[in-house]
Amino acid sequence: MSGAGQSVAASGPGAAVDRSIAVAFEKTRAEGRALLIGCMPAGFPSVEGSIAAMTAMVSAGVDVIEVEIPYSDPVMDGPVIQRASDIALAGGVRTADALRIIEAVAATGAPVVTMTYWNPIERYGVDAFARDLAAAGGTGLITPDLIPEEAGEWLAASDAYGLDRTFLVAPSSTDERLAMTVGHCRGFVYATALMGVTGARESTSDAAPTLVSRVRAVTGLPVGVGLGVGNGAQAVEVGGYADGVIVGSALVRCLLDKPDEATGLTALRALSAELAEGVRTVAR
């Protein structure tokens, strides 16, 4: 139950090192570049369509796919991902479909991380979900509305099945909370670049570099920066100080605004390639 979280060690005995996303970060670190994480809601625009989209992202150079399980009340998401989630849910996507999508994308060889609000997991059963996620080949969970204090069951289940757990840190996190939160992460830490929700923005946040160095001061884990990154130039910029560049809304919009799936996929490939080039252009 909640509260128990504080006493659980950051890297449990069950941590399967080969499954962890840390491996992918080591590889891009060795290449002297940032890692690119691209996000797409499961089941958007359809189950098959989302597999096609995520596969296209991988072949265009996205290193890691973040599969967001659609949720009816996504408080951390801006209008673009909200709309895509609504479309996925209206299409009838289920948690079991999301697991199937994760399995299909993991089969391409790209590491898959799952992003999910907490209620679908609580409803599925935390232990059962961890078991099925591991079996599908997922690396772990990003939990936007779960803080370590409430995460007792997830800490235990992620240890049991050797899954990564990525909690968020924010510019408003106190030093004490930041250290506590990072201490419960495994795989990588998600730094929310600004105070706000997902959605591409014209300029990247100046709060992000400070936040990344605050995280670095307390951990050796890689740090990914998300919220607001939408183009190659921004990927270059964020990749200059973060280990991972996380892009969601801009990619999703490629599929939302287009008249048909083929046009959407073309736009998605082009943006993915632009972002992939961005993280490789980084001068560090």
Place this chain on the structure above:
Amino acid sequence: MSAPTVPASGTSSPDGAGHYGRYGGRFVPEALVAALDELDLAYRTALTDESFQAEFGAMLREYANVPSLLYRAERLSAEIGARILLKREDLNHTGAHKIRNVLGQALLTKRMGKPRVIAETGAGQHGVATATAAAYLDLECVVYMGEVDTQRQALNVARMRMLGATVVPVTSGSRTLKDAMNEAMRDWVANVDRTHYIIGSTAGPHPFPAMVRDFVRGIGVEARQQCLDLRGALPDAVAACVGGGSNALGIFHAFVGDDDVRLYGFEAGGDGVETGRHAASITGGSSGVLHGARTYVLQDSDGQTLESHSISAGLDYPGVGPEHAWLHDIGRARYAPVTDAEAMNAFQLLCRTEGIIPAIESSHALAGTIKIIPALTAELGREPTIVVNLSGRGDKDVHTAGEYFGILDGEQA
């Protein structure tokens, strides 16, 4: 995690992290935690700060018409076979118990030095109350309202605008109250340094459920004393309707330590819980996480929130405050659904017997009360005395009720 305690004084409290048993807590983006901590500190300081309490008390008395009356509804009592005492929250400024919460939070906003408040609203009652408090205390005010509701409640949208608030129609999800709450949360994450989010009920992440309850618990404190003064004894039962749960906790809380006083919460049963078209989260839902807390939620088997249905906009919400979930599980309060039809019968009965047009929300409390009288009378072996929270007045519902009864000119069959 230790279970909250219920001392005889009637003050039940969550643990330090806002848990009522397994309910409550904080299921929020990390970005909000600092603001929730700041709020928690400000609220706990205010609880024991004499100057805050004096100012809050003066605002309630001089501006909001509080304490409200406890009224012996004699014709109604004769009609339904129990001594009914109505707690007249309908006579408060802006027409409902909601003004107590809003004035408390708006004053706290001032204390925290924030110039802006935001709120979610369904029917518009909480939005109107927030816009009122913002005008009164000179705060900038933005109210989020589902697009569907802005159309259903156009008059309240106009009221809020008259009071100087900006009303933002929300077009995401089901375009109703729950989506308005999501949008308010998103605004709050982005503007938290200069904004306070005035949540309209005993729901949301800690400290909101405890804080809102503390701002409205005067309802029960007053009613308890008024009943003692009137009858020389405590009531046999206290009844209220339950949406998010603020008017119910407001009147229950002072009685929680009185073991002989039964507490009844009536949820919106819509077309009937068995039809699936209802808003009865406790009787017809299951444990889950919604809007920052673990509580009872209307959800499907994947944990997606289901749409709620009720003739009463103020009860039309797919969750409930975590303290109610806990009071239900420990058996201290009993919860039951009341259908639209039952509520509207009670609405009409109160109009005709007492000359009081109640809010449709409050009519659920009255209808539920009527249903429990036979069993309670049998249990006690005498006529029961029941305090019913008349949480609001029905002015806002005249159109809905007029349509329901087919008495609007030009709309008659």
